[in-house]
Amino acid sequence: MTLTRRTFLGTTGVAAAAAVLGEGRLRAARADRSINFAGWVFKPDTVKDYVDYFNKKHGGQVKYDAVPWATYHPTMETRAMAGEIVDVMYCNSANRERWVDNGLIRALDDLPGMDELKKKMAPGNLEAAKNRDGSKIVGLPYFTSLFILIYNEPMLQQAGITAPAKTWDELVEHCTKLKRNKISDTPYLPNWNNSGSGTMPQLLSDCHSEGATVFDAKNRLIVDQEPGAARALERWQKVYKDGLVNPEVLTKTSSTDTHRLFWTGRYAYHTNHSYYLRTIAGEPENSKLAPKKAKMAMYPGNGQTHMFTEWYTINAKTTALADAWKFATFLGGNLNGDWYVQRQWCLIAGLDNAYPEMYDNPEIVQSYDRWIDLKLLREQYKKGRPNNAFKEPWFSEWDSKAIAIVHNIIRGTSTVPRGLKELTALYKSLV
Amino acid sequence: MKLREGTLAWLFVGPPLLCIGLVVFFPLVYSLWLSFTDVNLLRTTGPAIEVGGMRVPLYRWIGLRNYAQALADPIYWDSLWRTLYFVAAFVAEATVVGLGMALVLNERFAGRPLLRSLLLVPWSLSRIVVGLLWIGILDFEFGALNGVLLRIGLVEGAIAFFKEGWSALNVLVSVYMWNQAPFATLLFLAGMQSISEDLYAAAEVDGAGYWRRLWYVTLPALRPIVFLVLVLATVNGFLMLDLIYVLTMGGPGYDTTTVSWHGFKTSFTFFKFGPGTAVLYTLTALCLLLTVVYHKLVLARFEPEG
Numbered sequence: 001m002t003l004t005r006r007t008f009l010g011t012t013g014v015a016a017a018a019a020v021l022g023e024g025r026l027r028a029a030r031a032d033r034s035i036n037f038a039g040w041v042f043k044p045d046t047v048k049d050y051v052d053y054f055n056k057k058h059g060g061q062v063k064y065d066a067v068p069w070a071t072y073h074p075t076m077e078t079r080a081m082a083g084e085i086v087d088v089m090y091c092n093s094a095n096r097e098r099w100v101d102n103g104l105i106r107a108l109d110d111l112p113g114m115d116e117l118k119k120k121m122a123p124g125n126l127e128a129a130k131n132r133d134g135s136k137i138v139g140l141p142y143f144t145s146l147f148i149l150i151y152n153e154p155m156l157q158q159a160g161i162t163a164p165a166k167t168w169d170e171l172v173e174h175c176t177k178l179k180r181n182k183i184s185d186t187p188y189l190p191n192w193n194n195s196g197s198g199t200m201p202q203l204l205s206d207c208h209s210e211g212a213t214v215f216d217a218k219n220r221l222i223v224d225q226e227p228g229a230a231r232a233l234e235r236w237q238k239v240y241k242d243g244l245v246n247p248e249v250l251t252k253t254s255s256t257d258t259h260r261l262f263w264t265g266r267y268a269y270h271t272n273h274s275y276y277l278r279t280i281a282g283e284p285e286n287s288k289l290a291p292k293k294a295k296m297a298m299y300p301g302n303g304q305t306h307m308f309t310e311w312y313t314i315n316a317k318t319t320a321l322a323d324a325w326k327f328a329t330f331l332g333g334n335l336n337g338d339w340y341v342q343r344q345w346c347l348i349a350g351l352d353n354a355y356p357e358m359y360d361n362p363e364i365v366q367s368y369d370r371w372i373d374l375k376l377l378r379e380q381y382k383k384g385r386p387n388n389a390f391k392e393p394w395f396s397e398w399d400s401k402a403i404a405i406v407h408n409i410i411r412g413t414s415t416v417p418r419g420l421k422e423l424t425a426l427y428k429s430l431v
Numbered sequence: 432m433k434l435r436e437g438t439l440a441w442l443f444v445g446p447p448l449l450c451i452g453l454v455v456f457f458p459l460v461y462s463l464w465l466s467f468t469d470v471n472l473l474r475t476t477g478p479a480i481e482v483g484g485m486r487v488p489l490y491r492w493i494g495l496r497n498y499a500q501a502l503a504d505p506i507y508w509d510s511l512w513r514t515l516y517f518v519a520a521f522v523a524e525a526t527v528v529g530l531g532m533a534l535v536l537n538e539r540f541a542g543r544p545l546l547r548s549l550l551l552v553p554w555s556l557s558r559i560v561v562g563l564l565w566i567g568i569l570d571f572e573f574g575a576l577n578g579v580l581l582r583i584g585l586v587e588g589a590i591a592f593f594k595e596g597w598s599a600l601n602v603l604v605s606v607y608m609w610n611q612a613p614f615a616t617l618l619f620l621a622g623m624q625s626i627s628e629d630l631y632a633a634a635e636v637d638g639a640g641y642w643r644r645l646w647y648v649t650l651p652a653l654r655p656i657v658f659l660v661l662v663l664a665t666v667n668g669f670l671m672l673d674l675i676y677v678l679t680m681g682g683p684g685y686d687t688t689t690v691s692w693h694g695f696k697t698s699f700t701f702f703k704f705g706p707g708t709a710v711l712y713t714l715t716a717l718c719l720l721l722t723v724v725y726h727k728l729v730l731a732r733f734e735p736e737g
Contacts, residue, residue: 070676074699077472083486098702102473185588194680247594248571250683253676261572397701401506407684 033320034061035327039090040072046348050341054330062088062327080104080315087324088331090142091313093128094196094396099313100131100138101393106316107136111325117333124386125354128309132391139311140332143275143342143351146307146384147191147205148377149297150262150270150277152289159183164269164297168209168235171269171300175244178268186246187268188239189261192410193252199403201306202271206232208385209301215389221398221427224420233409233416240410250407262294263287270294274377278350282371296372298380307384309354352381394430401426453482461487466708469493490705497709506685506693507710514689514714517604518668524608525664526657529615534645536616537623547620554613562677565606569593596686599679603687606678607671615660622656623649658729665721669714690714 039047044066051064065086067075073095079086091099099105108114114137118126121141131138151164159178165171175187191202207214212228215221223229239245246267252258259276261267265288270280277296284290299305312332318324329335334342339358345351346358347367358364359378368374389395402423409419434442468490479488501507536547553561568575569592577589593599626649634644650657672691675681681688681696688696690710698707 071699074472074702077702081472081486081488099473102471104473194682246571247591251593251599251679251687253678253680264572266572400696400700404682404684404688407682411683413684 033323034063035087035320035323036065036085037062037088037327038065038067038076038086040069040092041066042069043349046344050330050344053340054327058326058330058335060323060327060330077104085315085317085319087315087318087320088328089313089315091139091311093308093310093390094399096139096311096313097132097391098393098396100136103316105138105313106318107131107138108140108314108325108328109137111321113329113333117329120334120357121354122356122381124307124381124384125309127388128386128390129311129354139313140328141354142310142312142332143345144307144309144354145273145275145352146380147201147271147299147305148274148277148380149299150272150280150294151297152262152265152268152270152293153295154289154293155183155187155265155268159268164295165300166298168206168232168300172235172239172244175239175268176242179242179244184266184268186244186266188244189249189258189267189270190236190239190245191255191258191270191272192236192245192249192407193255193258194250194403194407195254196399197255197273198252198258199406200399201273201308203229203232203406204306204385204387205271205299206236206301208304208306209299211302211304215387219389219392219395221389221424224424230416230420233406233419236410237412237416241412250410260286263289265289265293271299274352274372274380275350278371280371282350290371292371296376296380298376299383303380303383304385305380305383307381307386308390309386352377394427398427398430457482462708463712465490465704466497466712467492467494468497468705470704470708472702472704493705497705498713500706501697501709501713506688507690509685510688510690510693511713513600513687514669514691517600517671517689518665520601520604521607521611521668521671522661522664524604525612525615526660528608528612529660530619530653532612532616533619533623534649536620550613550616552613553610554617556610558610558673559677561606561610562674565602565609566678569602593679593683596683599683599687603671603674603678607668607674610674611664611667615664618656618660619653622653626652654729658725661725661729662722665725666718669718 037051044064047066048064051060051062054060055062072090073092076086076089089105091105096105117140118137121129122144125141125144127134129137129139129141149164155178156162156164156174159174159181161174161177165174171188175184178184178187191198193199204214207223207226207229210228210232212223212226212232214223214226214229240247246261249258249261252261255272255276259270259272259280262270262272262276262280263286274296277294279290280287281290281292281294287294312328314321314324314328326335331341334355339353339355339361342353342355342358343361343364346353346364350368350371356378359374365374368377390399405414405419405422405426408414409416414422470490479486481487532550536543536550556564567573569577571577571589571591571593574589574592577586580586581589592602630648630652631644634648639647670691671689672695675687675689675692679687681692691714694707694710694714697703697710701707
C-alpha cells in the first residue's frame, strides 16, 4: 500500500479522535511503575471501582489484592518476609506500631502535601496518626469511628418513655420496665461480642462515659484504680444477671453479627460503632427499624466514648515512592480535590473520616440525613476519646486476652475486683 | 538408548517425590523448626536459605523455651482438658452414629441409593458453611429450631444454646459430628461390603440372630476400619478450628477454647509463631500417642486373612 499525504492525515486524525473520545481523554500520564495495593476484605468491589477510577483519571498502575480479614496482617507479614513489596497497605490500629517498630512501613512527614493534610485532620485523628513517641506520622486515615447509643423509638414510645436515657441508671431503669411489661425479653444489646471490635472497645467506651481513665498518659493500664471502671462492670453484671441482655451476644463473632440483632426491632437500646446505624435505620429491606425508627442519642453519662481510626500505610521498601504516595493521598487524603474515596465510604457504608471539612459537602449531609442526625454525630465526635495504648507492643495481645476476663466478670463467674486485678496482672505479664 | 530399569523408575518417581517433599515434608520440618526458634516474621534473627527463589529465614534457635512457655500458661492446660473432652465426645459420637448409619444403609430397602447419596451432603459442605447453617438453626434470635419450638408451644422463651460454655462446647461437638459422621459411615459401609456372605450364612446355620451376627461377625471384621475411623476422628477432633471460628471464637470466656484455637490465636493474633507452633506440636504428639494406643487396643488381636 502506498502512503499518501491524504491517507496519513486521515489515519492520524481518526487515531487522535479515538484517543480523545475514548478513555484516553481522561487518562493522565501513566505512572512509571505499577503499585501493589492490599487491603482486608470489606466491600472489595467498591475498592476495585475506585482503584480503576484512580488508574484512569490519575494515570496509575495500581494492582489491588483483597485478603480475608482474619489472616490479613499475618499474610502481609509473611509476604514481606518472603521479600514481596506491597507498596500501599491497609493496617489496623492494633498492628500498626508493630509494623513501624520492625521497619515494614515508613514515616510520611517528608512527603509533599503531608503538612497540608495534618492541618485538615481532626486533632484526635492526627494524634492517632503519629507513632508511639509522637515524632512521626505513619499512616493516612482509612476511616474513623466511635461508639454511639442507638435507641428503638417506637418501642420506647410504646412503653410511654418520651426521651432516650441520658444516664446509665436511666437506661437500666427503662430496660427493666420494658422487660417487666413484656415489651421486650432482652431490651439492651451491648456490643459484647467476642471479636476485637466488640467487648473491649465497648468497655473503653463505658469506662470513658463514667469518667474513668483506662490507660494513663504513658499508656499504662490503671483500670483497677478507677472507680468509674468498677461502676461500669458492676452495671454489666447487673444487666446480665437481670436478663436484660441476650446472653448469646457473648459468642457473636463480630460487631456486624451483633448489630443485625437490632434489625429485628426486639431491642430498645444498642451500643455499637456509629456506622452500623446506617443499616439499622437506613435499609428497610433488612431492618424493621428503617427508615429512621432507630435513632442515635448522646452516649450516657458524661457522653465520652471510645474513638478509633484505621490506616493506609506505605511500605518502607517501596521502589515507587512517588506513585505510592500519590495513590495513598488519593485514598487517605484529597488528591482528587473532592474527597473522592472518603466520600464513597461515607455514602456507601457510613464510614466516617478524619477530615471535618468533608462534612460540609451537601451530598454527604443529604446522605447522612437518611439514617442519622449528622449534627449530633459531629457533637459526639467532640467527645470521642482516642486510645493511644494501641501503639504499645503488648496492646494487641492484652486486648484479645482481656475479652475472656471481662466475659467472666459479666457472667458473674468472677467478681469485679478480682476481674480488674486479673486485667492488671495480664497487663503486667505482657509489659 | 536403553535406560536401566532403576533409572527409569527414578525418572517416574522423582518428580512426584520432589513435589511431595516440597509441599508436605518441607513445611512439616520447617514448622517443627520454628517451634524451637525465636520467630518474628518481620525481623530475621538467624540465617536464611533460598527455596525456589524465595527467602526462608531460619531464625535463632532457642531450644525448648517455646514449649516451656506454652506449658507454663494456664490457658494451655484449661484448653487441653477441654480439647480432650471435645475429642472423646466427638470420637464416640462420630463412631457410634457412623456405625449406626452404616448398619442401616447396609440393609436392602427402597430408596437406599438415594439415602446413600444424601448421606454425603453434610460431609461435602465446607465447614464455614456448616457453621453458618447451624447458626441459622440454633441462633437465639433468628434460629429455625427456636422458631419451631416456640410456635408449637414446647418452650416459653427462646433457648440460648451458646449461653453457657458447657452447652456451647457440646453444640460444637454435635455440629462437628453431624459434619463428620457421614465419612465414618462411608468407611464402615465399605468395610461391611467386604465381609464374606459365607460368614453370615455360617452364623445363621449356627442359629445366630441379628445381634449375635453383628457382635461375632460384623464388628470383629470391621476392626481395621474401626481403627481407621478412630484415628481419623481423633486427629480431626484435635485439629478442629473453623467451627470455633464461625460459632463461638472460643467464648464465652475461654469456655470453648481448644488447644488448636489457642495455638491459632497465639500464632495469628499475637504473632507469636514460635510458641504457637509449639502449642500445635503438642497436639501432634498427642495424636501420635493416641494412634499407638488405638493400635494396641483395637488391632492387637486382629489377624488379617492370609
